[in-house]
Amino acid sequence: MLNADLHCHSVISDGTLTPEALAIRAKANGVQLWALTDHDEISGQLRAAAAARAAGLNYLTGVEISVSFLHQTIHIVGLGFDVENLALKIGLQKTRGGRGQRAVEMADDLAKAGIAGAYEGALKFAGNHDLISRTHFARFLVERGVCRDTNEVFRKYLTPGKPGFVEHHWASLKNAVQWITQAGGMAVIAHPARYKLSSTEEFALFTEFKGHGGQGVEVVTGSHSPAEYISYADSAREFGLAASRGSDFHSPDESRTEIGTLPDLPGDLTPVWELLADRIQTASVV
Numbered sequence: 396m397l398n399a400d401l402h403c404h405s406v407i408s409d410g411t412l413t414p415e416a417l418a419i420r421a422k423a424n425g426v427q428l429w430a431l432t433d434h435d436e437i438s439g440q441l442r443a444a445a446a447a448r449a450a451g452l453n454y455l456t457g458v459e460i461s462v463s464f465l466h467q468t469i470h471i472v473g474l475g476f477d478v479e480n481l482a483l484k485i486g487l488q489k490t491r492g493g494r495g496q497r498a499v500e501m502a503d504d505l506a507k508a509g510i511a512g513a514y515e516g517a518l519k520f521a522g523n524h525d526l527i528s529r530t531h532f533a534r535f536l537v538e539r540g541v542c543r544d545t546n547e548v549f550r551k552y553l554t555p556g557k558p559g560f561v562e563h564h565w566a567s568l569k570n571a572v573q574w575i576t577q578a579g580g581m582a583v584i585a586h587p588a589r590y591k592l593s594s595t596e597e598f599a600l601f602t603e604f605k606g607h608g609g610q611g612v613e614v615v616t617g618s619h620s621p622a623e624y625i626s627y628a629d630s631a632r633e634f635g636l637a638a639s640r641g642s643d644f645h646s647p648d649e650s651r652t653e654i655g656t657l658p659d660l661p662g663d664l665t666p667v668w669e670l671l672a673d674r675i676q677t678a679s680v681v
Contacts (some may be wrong), residue, residue: 396659399428399457399668402585402616402641403634403654405443408433411646411675415653418446424655428668428675430457432472432641435490436526438599440478448449454676458583460574460660461490461565463598463671468563469584471571471604472613472639474667475674476580486574493527498527500561508558510541530645537571547650568600572607581671583611583639587630588623601634604633611667612636615660617643617652628661638664645659670681 404410405417412420414431421429429452431443436459447454453476464471476483502514516535521527533548542548553559566574572582584604592600599613612634613619614627631638638661644654660666666676 396662397427397666398655399640399666400449400642400644401428401430401457401474401583401611401639401667402656403430404433404459405431406438407439408436408517408523408526408665409521409528409645411648414439414443414478415446417644418443418452420449420456421654422450422452422513424653426655427653428451428453428455430474430641432457432474434459434526434528435461437484437487438523448678451678453606453678456580456675456676458575458591460571461563462568462571463563463565464568464600465592466562467590468565469568469590469600470486470586471568471575471587471609472583473571473575473578473580474580474583474611474639475671476575480574480578483574484580484606486566486569486570489624493563494525494527495620497561497563498532499617501532501559504561505552505559508552510536510558515557518598529559531570532559536581562671567675569607569665571591572604572609573678576608579674581611581637581667582607582609583613583637583667584609584633585613585641586618586643587612587617588619596647601630601636605634605636609641610637610670612680613639614638614640614664617641617657621658626660628664631664637667637670639667655669
C-alpha cells in the first residue's frame with residue numbers, strides 16, 4: 396500500500412522541525428504522499444508543498460482544526476483544500492485568536508502550583524506566538540526539571556483536573572467541517588481513540604460529523620494501538636467513511652511514532668487519498 400503520512404506538525408504550530416526538514420525526513424523514511432497538518436494554521440502550506448516537490452514527495456494540503464464537542468477538544472484534519480479559500484482563512488484566524496489569553500491563564504494557574512515564569516518559558520518554544528499551546532508549556536516544564544518528559548507532564552499537569560489546565564471553546568464541529576469541505580477538501584476525524592467519549596458520545600460524534608459532510612477517519616495513527624486500528628476500521632465501515640493514516644509526528648525526541656513508519660491500512664477500506672486524487676500535488680522529482 397502507498398506509504399502516506401497525512402498528519403504531522405512543524406514549528407509553525409507545536410512541532411520542532413521546519414516544513415523543509417519534515418519533508419526531507421519523510422522522504423528518508425519512505426513516505427510517498429505527505430501532508431503537513433499544523434494546528435489551526437495554514438501559513439506553512441506553500442513552504443511544505445515546495446519542500447515536498449524538491450524532495451520528490453507527492454503532497455496534499457493539510458490542517459488540524461481544534462473543535463469543542465461535548466466539553467472536550469476534538470481535532471478534525473482537513474486534507475486537499477484550497478489554501479487561498481477566504482472562509483477557511485478567516486475561520487482559522489478566529490480559532491487561533493483565543494490561544495494567547497488561554498496561555499496567560501494557564502501560566503497563572505501553574506504559578507499557583509508553585510511554578511513561576513511559565514508563560515515566558517513556554518513562549519520561547521513557540522515558533523509562532525499566535526499558536527502557543529499546551530505542548531510548549533510541556534516543553535518548558537521538562538526544561539525546568541519539573542518532569543522528566545512531556546508524557547509525564549500530561550499525566551501531572553495541563554489536563555482536566557490538573558494544574559495548568561484551562562478549558563477553551565474552539566470552533567464548532569459544523570464550522571470546522573464546512574470550512575474544509577467548502578474549500579474543496581476532505582474533513583477527517585483525527586485519532587478518535589484519544590478522546591474520553593462513551594460509546595454513545597462517540598456514536599454522536601461520528602453521526603454529527605458525517606451529517607455535516609465529513610468523509611474520513613484516522614484509522615492508523617501514532618497514538619492508536621493495533622486493537623484500535625481494528626476498532627476504527629470497523630467504525631469506518633459502519634459510517635461509510637474513508638480511512639486515513641498519519642503519524643501525528645511532532646518531534647524526533649517526543650513523538651511515539653516516527654514519520655512514515657506506520658503499518659498499512661486494512662486492505663478493504665477506501666483510503667482518503669483515492670478520493671483526493673485530483674487534489675494531490677505531484678512531485679517534481681521521483
